[in-house]
Amino acid sequence: MTPPKLVLAMPPLHRCLRALASAGLAALTLLASACSHSNTRVVVSVSQQRLGLYKDDQLKARYRISTSKFGIGDRPRSNFTPLGRLVIAHKVGGSQPSGMKFKSRRPTGEIVRPNSPGRDPIVTRILWLRGTEPQNRNTFRRFIYIHGTPEEYKLGRPASYGCVRMSSRDVISLYNAVPRGTRVDIVRGPLPSSQHLP
Numbered sequence: 001m002t003p004p005k006l007v008l009a010m011p012p013l014h015r016c017l018r019a020l021a022s023a024g025l026a027a028l029t030l031l032a033s034a035c036s037h038s039n040t041r042v043v044v045s046v047s048q049q050r051l052g053l054y055k056d057d058q059l060k061a062r063y064r065i066s067t068s069k070f071g072i073g074d075r076p077r078s079n080f081t082p083l084g085r086l087v088i089a090h091k092v093g094g095s096q097p098s099g100m101k102f103k104s105r106r107p108t109g110e111i112v113r114p115n116s117p118g119r120d121p122i123v124t125r126i127l128w129l130r131g132t133e134p135q136n137r138n139t140f141r142r143f144i145y146i147h148g149t150p151e152e153y154k155l156g157r158p159a160s161y162g163c164v165r166m167s168s169r170d171v172i173s174l175y176n177a178v179p180r181g182t183r184v185d186i187v188r189g190p191l192p193s194s195q196h197l198p
Contacts, residue, residue: 040178041197042088042146044164044186046072046081049156051146051164052191053177059194061177063170066149066159072188074131074138079161082129082136082144085198086184089130089140091175098124098168099150112150114168124148124168125175129184136186146184147171 041054046067053061073080092105099111101121105128112123127146131139142162149155149165159165164186166174185198192198 040182042174042178042182042184043191043198044146044184045191046083046158046186046188048190049158050191051166051174053174054194054197055177057194057197059191061173062191063166063174064155066151066155066157066165067186068160068162069158070161072186074136074142076138076142081160081162081164081186082131082139082142083186083188084131084133084136086129086131086136086139086186088127088146088178088180088182088184090126090128091180092126092128093124094175096124098148098172100124102126102147114150114152116150119150121150122147122163123150125171127171127175127178146174 039056043052043054044065044067049065049067051063051065052059068079068081070079072083074082093100093102093107096107097111099113101108101110101112101123105126112119112121125148129139129144129146131137144162146164146166148168148171151159152167155165155167187198
């Protein structure tokens with residue numbers, strides 16, 4: 001007796017091709033989205049108290065900033081600014097007005113004007129950093145951010161408690177230019193030229 005033939009139900013060829021095309025297009029879109037941001041980088045110079053935004057290895061913008069008044073390093077509870085290669089792990093505050101005060105990364109509803117006397121909260125935007133090297137492995141759990149400060153008169157010199165401070169206007173500009181995952185290098189020396197990026 002001959003065994004019955006096994007018949008596989010196959011969808012029509014045009015359906016298979018359409019499914020493959022859709023999957024391929026989705027993958028290409030994701031890849032293009034990821035690649036379109038990989039050419040944007042940030043470098044923070046501790047010696048110059050400047051932050052550089054690079055696109056396609058060209059310096060596109062320079063901002064006055066403040067790093068830690070306590071020095072550099074990554075020891076827990078040290079208030080130091082870490083060095084080395086980091087990434088932007090989270091972005092907070094994109095829909096908030098300039099000067100919005102944050103507590104535990106949540107908007108409080110209070111707007112703090114630049115250079116308000118006796119005020120030093122985190123304002124406007126937060127770019128939460130994560131270290132990628134042994135020398136900065138504590139960065140994320142130390143809550144090291146690039147963020148807005150109302151103490152704009154102190155920008156250009158070390159004044160923070162470990163974070164990288166910017167003016168509200170500048171941190172909005174940076175926030176809009178960089179996606180999550182953007183590489184951030186914090187270096188001791190000056191902002192590098194395009195040929196000498198870390």
